[in-house]
Amino acid sequence: MSPFNPTRGEVIATLGGREVRLCVTLRALAMLEHHFGVTGLEALGARLKSLSAADLSVVLTALSLEDIASLDIGFQEALDAVVAAFGALR
Template sequence: MNRLPRTVTLTANGARGEVAAMLAGAERRLCLTLGALAEMETGLGVAGMAALAERLRALSAGDLTVVLAALLRGGGEHELAGALATAPIDPRAAAEAVARAFEATA
């Protein structure tokens, strides 16, 4: 049973660096946390912030999935983060959401 879509409207906490994005048919929260950064480093196979920044400059679809999952978990969206491989997500919306999450903490 697919439980990903929901109708609840979320409020992103901008002070915490959260952003809201419409993904998989519902508004989702993404947040760049220290844990999300660590998850990205591990998932992308890089060590350190400089290597991560370099890798983020040219993401493959697989890389985008790793980064999006980490940001979703940072925002408390664990269910969607674990189901990205089969979730109906527009790649452009995913890329824009990732960019906004990084901009929110700049």
């Protein structure tokens, strides 16, 4: 794995026993706006406040800079990883 870039807002999370890089990119935000059917960051932020397990999986996949489809990821580690990724925004 190439080194992560904290200046870019990347974080390393342990998911399913593997270290994975996550980052809130423009692409990820656009994917999430589309998935949730909202327009704008304010509406997206409001929608992210009440996620189902399926929604959390979509968010985690959008933020991941790697393929995580085959990983067995627990709810709490997924939630912690998403919070860390959004917390890394500057």
